[in-house]
Amino acid sequence: MLEAQKLTKRFQDRVALDALDLRVEAGEIFALLGPNGAGKTTTINLFLGFLTPDSGDARIAGTSVAQDPVAARRKLAYIPEMVSLYPRFSGIENLDYFSRLGGHKRRGEELYALLERAGLAREAADRRVGTYSKGMRQKIGIALALATGAKVLLLDEPTSGLDPAASHEFSRMLKKLADEGVAILMATHDLFRAREDATRIGILVNGRLVAQHGRDEFRGKDLEKLYLERLAS
Amino acid sequence: MIATIAKGELVGAWRDGRFRLGAVLVLVLLVVAGLLARQQVARETAERDAATALERKNWVEQGNKNSHSAGHYGVNVFKPSSPLAVFDRGIEPFVGTTVFLEAHRQNQTAFLPAQDATAMRRFGELSAALALQVLVPLLVVLLAFGSLAGERESGTLRQTLSLGVAPRSIVLGKALGIAAAIALLLTPAAAVLAILLSRSAEPAAEGTWTRAGWLAAVYAAYIAVIVAGSVAVSASTRTARSALTILLAMWALNCIVAPRLASDVVHGQLPMPKLAVFEVEMQKDVMEGLDGHDARSKQIEDFTKRTLAEHGKTSVDQLPFNFQGFVMLESERMAGVVFDHHFGKLWDRIQEQDRAVAWAGFAAPMLALRSASMAFAGTDFAHHRRFARAAEEHRREFVRLLNEDLMNNARPGDHGYAAGRALWEALPEFRHEVASAAEAWRDARPSLIVLAAWLVASLAFLGWSATRLRAVIL
Numbered sequence: 001m002l003e004a005q006k007l008t009k010r011f012q013d014r015v016a017l018d019a020l021d022l023r024v025e026a027g028e029i030f031a032l033l034g035p036n037g038a039g040k041t042t043t044i045n046l047f048l049g050f051l052t053p054d055s056g057d058a059r060i061a062g063t064s065v066a067q068d069p070v071a072a073r074r075k076l077a078y079i080p081e082m083v084s085l086y087p088r089f090s091g092i093e094n095l096d097y098f099s100r101l102g103g104h105k106r107r108g109e110e111l112y113a114l115l116e117r118a119g120l121a122r123e124a125a126d127r128r129v130g131t132y133s134k135g136m137r138q139k140i141g142i143a144l145a146l147a148t149g150a151k152v153l154l155l156d157e158p159t160s161g162l163d164p165a166a167s168h169e170f171s172r173m174l175k176k177l178a179d180e181g182v183a184i185l186m187a188t189h190d191l192f193r194a195r196e197d198a199t200r201i202g203i204l205v206n207g208r209l210v211a212q213h214g215r216d217e218f219r220g221k222d223l224e225k226l227y228l229e230r231l232a233s
Numbered sequence: 234m235i236a237t238i239a240k241g242e243l244v245g246a247w248r249d250g251r252f253r254l255g256a257v258l259v260l261v262l263l264v265v266a267g268l269l270a271r272q273q274v275a276r277e278t279a280e281r282d283a284a285t286a287l288e289r290k291n292w293v294e295q296g297n298k299n300s301h302s303a304g305h306y307g308v309n310v311f312k313p314s315s316p317l318a319v320f321d322r323g324i325e326p327f328v329g330t331t332v333f334l335e336a337h338r339q340n341q342t343a344f345l346p347a348q349d350a351t352a353m354r355r356f357g358e359l360s361a362a363l364a365l366q367v368l369v370p371l372l373v374v375l376l377a378f379g380s381l382a383g384e385r386e387s388g389t390l391r392q393t394l395s396l397g398v399a400p401r402s403i404v405l406g407k408a409l410g411i412a413a414a415i416a417l418l419l420t421p422a423a424a425v426l427a428i429l430l431s432r433s434a435e436p437a438a439e440g441t442w443t444r445a446g447w448l449a450a451v452y453a454a455y456i457a458v459i460v461a462g463s464v465a466v467s468a469s470t471r472t473a474r475s476a477l478t479i480l481l482a483m484w485a486l487n488c489i490v491a492p493r494l495a496s497d498v499v500h501g502q503l504p505m506p507k508l509a510v511f512e513v514e515m516q517k518d519v520m521e522g523l524d525g526h527d528a529r530s531k532q533i534e535d536f537t538k539r540t541l542a543e544h545g546k547t548s549v550d551q552l553p554f555n556f557q558g559f560v561m562l563e564s565e566r567m568a569g570v571v572f573d574h575h576f577g578k579l580w581d582r583i584q585e586q587d588r589a590v591a592w593a594g595f596a597a598p599m600l601a602l603r604s605a606s607m608a609f610a611g612t613d614f615a616h617h618r619r620f621a622r623a624a625e626e627h628r629r630e631f632v633r634l635l636n637e638d639l640m641n642n643a644r645p646g647d648h649g650y651a652a653g654r655a656l657w658e659a660l661p662e663f664r665h666e667v668a669s670a671a672e673a674w675r676d677a678r679p680s681l682i683v684l685a686a687w688l689v690a691s692l693a694f695l696g697w698s699a700t701r702l703r704a705v706i707l
Binding site for chain 1: 234237238241244245248249387388389391392393394395396397398399703704705
């Protein structure tokens, strides 16, 4: 569903991403771990087509991002660290607007149902999002992913700054989406969430994917220790 | 897709209190400017009608006198206001409204409305046209600067692009949304101006509504240029603050610096003769012709000999017409050639200046718009020249009829001849119609070419900016 082949990006002399090989299948949640500046956001930006790779290829459900970024983006949903919304629109209006842009025109009741599925109450959906907490914004992001029916979900630090309850709620939704066959790539610092949610993890250090572990390899182990060992090596 | 983005932009603009406040201010200014202009035009029209009636009364009641002396008594004729002057007063406040028609002289228009104004006029005259030319672009800038640069900063552009929306659709949708917001603001103002126009004291001349349509088209083109350019700048700059700085600088150059600079440069390159020099040179050339009041001049002596030879007579008293009247007729004809030459040169120079300013619109679109606006409103120099020309033609016809009366009805050598009311009443009243819409279109052609070029260039810039639209600028 989501694939990187020798994906490389340099910023002047610095290699931000070095020949990344990665494949995330339908129903998988791949947590991309790494310190600041490791290349996590660069990876997400390359999959989104917001950056052009120096070499290699990124594919979304078989479509090369470099060759046809618009078509590739049509197949994915993206939830950044802070879902950006129009403050003068209500939650429901933002969802309606963005889902129309994603090519999915839905009726009002359907939109409310999607927001409720994402955990946002109807009365909150009618309020302007200028008053929303970060957790509520993330729920709109999830609802948008549901509305567009994307088969690939890219997440960039989605739980950063969320309180534990909101974070738990968010991961519940992620698992649900994965169960529905969505391939999820999540760049995160949150080792706890990665251990709880991910089916696979990858550790990125200085632009290189230094390790990949399946769920069986890190389940029940001290992920923090494993992560720090990989950083040190 | 484009419609969704445009609608989103429109709704967002409408919910922005700053836009609503700005829109209300511009709307109020437009309507107030229209009402004030209508009041002024109505007052001028009433004054002109009263003065015209009084002039006619004085003329027909001047009593019996020599018909050539009646030519010196003269009449004043008054310039009619263009119905669309309620929208754009153009040069009207700065050129005269009255021409005194008399024998031997082609007078310039006198009584400038600006002379009657207070010192406040130096701060500029408020007109609906000025509000559209200067304030609406400022409103567009304030609406557009953050349309893409701001969204890039807030992350909504990233969100939109991640949904697979083509950059071209985003850019076009934003531009259409802003254009729709401006259209929404201008629709009530346009309706008010249309009502003012339809209820104008001045009967709408033929083609007035066609001219109004052209005015709407040129202003729409101008606003489209500003919208497209502003959105393109917003798409191409890293931050909303940079976009705002660039756009405000462009606005100031276009709306404040360029009009003054263009006027100074054009006057420097195409200078006007000093009024005193113009008068002296014209008078000198007139004096080289026939002076009907100086019987001893060399020219009169030659003309007398030639006339007597042509008719085979030895004395002017033997001629079958009043020779004095014939001299006056001929001297008017010769002076007319001189006036045509000098006034023609002067007016050509003013129109050259106007054309140069219109072409300077390639540097700042407001210059082209201003020229086109005045042309379609019927308040530019070309229209003023038509009035001045019509007044002069009327003067020549009126003096010719008086001189012919003297020539044909006064006995040779009869210095006591007097014509009366019947002749004064027989002389036609001055009538002048505002030029047709087609003529206005011809006058506005350079400005229309410039505006069309700006429209094409700004749309190309918008298209180019779409190809460079990035969620992330490194």
